[in-house]
Amino acid sequence: MGKVYLVGAGPGDPGLMTLKGKGLLECADVVIYDALVSPAILAMINPQAEQINAGKRMGRHSLLQAQTTHLLIEKAQDHAIVVRLKGGDPFIFGRGGEEMADLVKAGISVEVVPGITSGIAAPAYAGIPLTHRSHSSSVTFVTGHESAGKYRPQVNWQAIAHGSETIVIYMGIHNLPYIVEQLSIAGLSLETPIALVRWGTRPEQEELIGELETIVEQVEKTGFEAPAIAVIGQVVNMQSILSRCRPV
DSSP states (O other), rough: OOEEEEEBBSSOGGSSSHHHHHHHHOOSSSEEEEETTTTHHHTOTTSEEEEEEEOOOOBBSSOOHHHHHHHHHHHHHSSSSEEEEEOOOSSSSHHHHHHHHHHHHHHEEEEEOOOOHHHHHHHHHHOSSSTTTTTTTTTEEEEEEEHHHHHHOOOOHHHHHHOOOOOEEEOOOOHHHHHHHHHHHTTOOOTTEEEESSSTTSSEEEEEETTTTTHHHHHHTOOOOSSSSEESSGGGGGGGHHGGGGOH
């Protein structure tokens, strides 16, 4: 019986992959990876390892979640090192908690290897500090795409609008009109700055800067698409200054 490692691949820049995660990729027998893992990270995988694309993105699934979990159990029974490679961090909107619980229930040895989540790295590469002494002392991370199977939505936009000075939204592009509407209803000013960061930390990274009042129209006009992180709050105004110091 082998062991499953839930490894965070980070946001895309291979230099942000953890040393422990890289070491596991280099000696893995099997790697089951998600769609948003960058090619530069996949290039680190042991060339002798079996590589399987689990491929989950909105509306496009190579494997269903139950199939992925079953596959992890099956591979762990026959191989010593099985890596479940997830973009960002496994426990930040990556279903890592669910997969780990299923593996434990099945009697499979499992360990999580954290990664840098895109909600932190993408804004940083865009020159947006999530906290700043003059602008923000709190951050909220929220999903913009809740499970369709939930009995009722769990995101309390009223609490989010008034409970944090910086809001970071994952997977929110497709629901952006709804998100803006809910934040406005909750009392957040439509003049609040917002930044969208697409493919954060990768060479193809791009940003779209605006205000809540204008951002939906900007997205429509420019054809700005997912995957992207949204950052809402006064810290976005720092982008015009700090983006000149973007990592290379």
